Amino acid sequence: MSNGRAFATNSSRKERIKEWVARPGGSGIIVGISMFAIITIMGIFHPLLSKYGADEFVGDSLLPPSFAHPMGLDQLGRDVMTRVFAAVPSDLGIAFLGVSIPLITGTVIGIMLGIAQNKYFVTLVSSLIDGINAFPLLIVAIAMVAFLGPGLINVVIILSLMSWARYARIARTRAVVVLQQNYIEAAKLMGYSKKRIVIRHVAPNVSSETLAYALSDFILVIIIVSGLSFLGFAARPPAAEWGAMIADGRTFLGQAWWLTIFPGLAICWSAISLSFIVEGLSRRDRGN
Amino acid sequence: MTQPLVVIDHLKIDVRVTKARRLAIVDSATFNIERGQFIGLIGESGSGKTMLCRSLVGTLERRGAYISGGTLNFDGIDLVAASQKDWRGIRGKRIGYVPQSALAGPNPVMTIGAQLSEAIRQGEKMDSKQVHNRAIELLNIVKIHRPELVIRQYPYELSGGMRQRVMIACAIAQEPQLIVADEPTTGLDVTVQAEIMDLLQEIRKDLNTAIILVSHDLLLINEICDDIVVMHAGVTVEKLRSSQIKDTRHPYTQALYNSRIDIVEPRGKLVTIKGQPPTVGAWPSGCRFAGRCDFVKDSCSVEKEIPLITVGDNHGTACLQYSEIWK
Numbered sequence: 001m002s003n004g005r006a007f008a009t010n011s012s013r014k015e016r017i018k019e020w021v022a023r024p025g026g027s028g029i030i031v032g033i034s035m036f037a038i039i040t041i042m043g044i045f046h047p048l049l050s051k052y053g054a055d056e057f058v059g060d061s062l063l064p065p066s067f068a069h070p071m072g073l074d075q076l077g078r079d080v081m082t083r084v085f086a087a088v089p090s091d092l093g094i095a096f097l098g099v100s101i102p103l104i105t106g107t108v109i110g111i112m113l114g115i116a117q118n119k120y121f122v123t124l125v126s127s128l129i130d131g132i133n134a135f136p137l138l139i140v141a142i143a144m145v146a147f148l149g150p151g152l153i154n155v156v157i158i159l160s161l162m163s164w165a166r167y168a169r170i171a172r173t174r175a176v177v178v179l180q181q182n183y184i185e186a187a188k189l190m191g192y193s194k195k196r197i198v199i200r201h202v203a204p205n206v207s208s209e210t211l212a213y214a215l216s217d218f219i220l221v222i223i224i225v226s227g228l229s230f231l232g233f234a235a236r237p238p239a240a241e242w243g244a245m246i247a248d249g250r251t252f253l254g255q256a257w258w259l260t261i262f263p264g265l266a267i268c269w270s271a272i273s274l275s276f277i278v279e280g281l282s283r284r285d286r287g288n
Numbered sequence: 289m290t291q292p293l294v295v296i297d298h299l300k301i302d303v304r305v306t307k308a309r310r311l312a313i314v315d316s317a318t319f320n321i322e323r324g325q326f327i328g329l330i331g332e333s334g335s336g337k338t339m340l341c342r343s344l345v346g347t348l349e350r351r352g353a354y355i356s357g358g359t360l361n362f363d364g365i366d367l368v369a370a371s372q373k374d375w376r377g378i379r380g381k382r383i384g385y386v387p388q389s390a391l392a393g394p395n396p397v398m399t400i401g402a403q404l405s406e407a408i409r410q411g412e413k414m415d416s417k418q419v420h421n422r423a424i425e426l427l428n429i430v431k432i433h434r435p436e437l438v439i440r441q442y443p444y445e446l447s448g449g450m451r452q453r454v455m456i457a458c459a460i461a462q463e464p465q466l467i468v469a470d471e472p473t474t475g476l477d478v479t480v481q482a483e484i485m486d487l488l489q490e491i492r493k494d495l496n497t498a499i500i501l502v503s504h505d506l507l508l509i510n511e512i513c514d515d516i517v518v519m520h521a522g523v524t525v526e527k528l529r530s531s532q533i534k535d536t537r538h539p540y541t542q543a544l545y546n547s548r549i550d551i552v553e554p555r556g557k558l559v560t561i562k563g564q565p566p567t568v569g570a571w572p573s574g575c576r577f578a579g580r581c582d583f584v585k586d587s588c589s590v591e592k593e594i595p596l597i598t599v600g601d602n603h604g605t606a607c608l609q610y611s612e613i614w615k
Contacts (some may be wrong), residue, residue: 115423182392189345190407190458191380200406204397 018053025283032276039270043088050157052079054086062256072258074249076238080258084238084266090152094234095221097156102163103214107207109164110171114179114206115198126172132165138224152241155225163217167210175211178202180275186269216278219271226267242267291364293465293498294321294344299358301339301348311569313339313353315522318596321466323497326489328509328530330544331519332565337502338388340519341470343367344500345385346375351608360606363465378383380410384459384497386452386469391454396444400438400454407461426457429494430487447482452486460491466498469493473503485512506533506544515602521566524596528603537605537614540577575608583613 021030042049052058056078063073071080109125116122141158148154178184181201187201228234230242237248242263249259301314314336321327329339342348342396343355346367360367362378370378379385394403406508408414414422420439426434430453443451454473459467468514469488473481489512492499503509507514510530518526518541526538528606536542544563563580566572575591581588588608607613 020367093606104537124487182387183395185347186385186387186393186455186458187395188347189379189385191376191378192406193376196406201395207393 023284024286024288025280028276028280028283030280032273032278032280035269035273035276039085039088039266039273040087040092043092046082046088050079050082050085052082054078054083055238062252062259064256065258066285071262072256074245074259075252075256079243080262083240083245084242084262087242088267090235090239090241091222091225091243091267094152094156095218098159098163098221098225099218100213101156101160102167102216103210105160106164106167107171107203107210109208110168110173111175111198111203113116113168113172114175115202125168129165129168129172132162133169135162137162140226141224141228142231142233145228152225152234152235155228159221159224163221164261166217167213170213171206171210174206175202178205181205206254212281215274215281217276219274222267222270222274233265290323292320293323293325293363295359296320297359299343299360301336301343301353302356302357303353310356312356312512312571313522313568314343315571316358316524316593317519317522318524319517319527321498321500323465324492324498325515326492326501326513327515327517328508328513329500329502329517329519330504330509332504334521334565334568335519336468336522337519339584341385341468341500341502344466344468345379345383346370347379367576367608379409380464381462384462384463384464384467386456386459386467386472388471388474391448391451391475394446394451396443399439399443400443400446402443402456403454403503404461407458411462417476420561422461426461427454428455429460429491431483442594448476449483452476452480452484456484456487456491460495460497464497465499468500468502470502470555481508485489488512507548521571522568523576523606525577525606526604527596528561528605529601532600532603535600535603535614537599537603538577538607538609539581539583539613543580575606583609585612587610 020026057076058079059069059073059077061073061075061077063069063077065072069079069081073084073085074080113122113125140162141155144158145154148157184197185203187197225234225239226243229236230239230247232244232247235241235244237244245263246260249256249263252259294315296319299314299317300312302310302312305311315459317336317340319327329337329340339348339353342353343360344367348354355368358368360384365374365378376397378401391593394400401420401423404426405419408419408422423439424435427438432438432453433451438446438450443454446454456472467488470486473484476484485508488499488501491497501509501513510533513530516528516530516533517524518538520540526536526541528536528541533545536545545560547561549558561580566579572589573592575581575594578584578588594606594608597610598604599610
């Protein structure tokens with residue numbers, strides 16, 4: 001590998017970090033991680049940093065941005081900046097759940113399919129996976145909200161029921177490939193138990209693939225969560241949530257642009273930060 | 289005389305093609321491995337070398353093959369009848385295996401240290417400090433420089449030769465009585481190949497391990513092994529001491545020897561063995577080399593199976609005409 005450490009050196013930790021950043025995609029990864037860290041930290045610590053509560057009426061309605069309120073006030077006189085950061089747990093947090101649950105279940109099911117010997121089991125589950133994947137996610141999600149009722153937790157349930165199939169398909173394909181690799185054969189010849197081989201040798205090689213997919217899926221899920229909220233299917237006003245805030249401010253778009261722009265920018269910021277990480281990692285993988 | 293470590297007698301390995309159809313891959317393999325012996329197994333592609341190795345580590349089953357006859361005995365244990373539970377005590381612990389492709393041998397997502405400690409922990413219980421020390425010790429045995437550093441590295445950071453050394457280190461972690469090395473230098477260049485071979489010889493000397501080395505390269509085997517077993521179309525055709533290679537009593541071995549590429553003394557045109565080895569499943573009765581042999585006689589195809597004829601000390605050949613050919 002040309003971009004790998006050509007020869008390991010006994011350099012200090014600081015130099016090693018420098019070296020790591022200098023390799024392809026390093027700066028993109030750093031920028032992406034910092035952007036994502038900023039919004040996450042602000043989201044977690046906003047009650048300490050902000051003078052106002054998310055649902056507190058602090059002044060005249062539709063007050064434009066000023067020093068006291070950098071993102072202005074909304075139609076009910078709530079501080080928009082506080083609300084944008086207060087929305088982080090419901091947007092990024094829910095998106096995180098909506099990615100990690102299907103990631104884990106999908107990977108486990110995919111590996112099981114990869115090692116399964118029972119033809120009927122494999123065919124049955126594979127058809128189920130193909131069936132689920134055939135439906136467009138957003139449309140089914142809207143249809144399922146009709147049954148489950150609106151709410152963020154329901155969005156997580158819907159994503160968990162739907163997304164695992166994509167992860168399972170990736171994991172299965174990968175598991176079949178990994179199982180034929182020489183290192184798996186070598187592990188078998190070393191006399192390791194089957195359980196050990198699956199957990200220690202197959203799973204890490206499969207999950208590297210599904211994890212990579214999860215990172216790009218994260219962007220999509222953020223947009224799905226806020227999109228559903230915008231339509232009123234997930235978080236609903238007065239909850240602080242970017243999609244819901246945009247939907248709320250839409251009626252005042254002519255008089256108060258700050259109600260929609262700032263939550264929109266927050267969605268962009270998180271999506272772009274993740275794109276930076278994804279792009280940086282794939283550049284590192286390609287080595288340019 | 290002590291009992292040999294491994295006794296292989298008329299071993300027959302079949303592959304399941306369909307539910308009813310069976311194909312013999314190895315038909316009659318016969319040789320012994322003494323304790324601490326360095327034995328070389330040679331033959332063309334498809335002569336059943338790899339299958340024979342697989343039978344020694346009990347992983348035939350996953351390729352749809354199984355032992356259908358003969359004897360396979362390891363240190364008094366009948367490997368033909370061994371259960372999965374028996375195998376767990378043998379595979380990796382008493383019989384080590386060095387796989388074919390060194391480049392893809394180690395798991396890419398685990399550090400060298402993690403893989404070594406996995407191999408080490410197969411045996412008796414040790415705390416992590418002991419495991420670490422043992423891993424360093426093993427890397428020193430296989431002559432990897434700066435083991436403290438390598439132990440933290442991933443396989444992609446190592447060269448092919450180093451990866452194969454790591455695989456050898458894993459194989460000897462439990463100090464097995466037998467190491468099966470199935471073409472351990474495929475894909476490595478000649479200088480590295482020589483180093484790996486030296487290493488195997490040293491391990492044999494220091495740990496008194498028997499080693500069975502599989503190769504296409506007769507010169508290589510002749511140089512480093514004590515004994516040579518020649519396989520052709522699933523049958524052991526000759527076994528002899530490597531020092532006796534020039535006194536071979538089988539036309540196939542002789543043909544193999546004549547087709548060698550001598551870099552030191554080029555002999556002009558390369559000699560090849562005419563024809564192809566007979567197809568698996570369509571083996572002729574009698575001597576399977578008959579169709580390619582220059583000395584073939586009618587009597588060669590009369591008997592169904594040709595046994596190994598003892599022609600000297602530790603020397604057996606499956607050629608009926610040897611006394612005629614070598615007068």
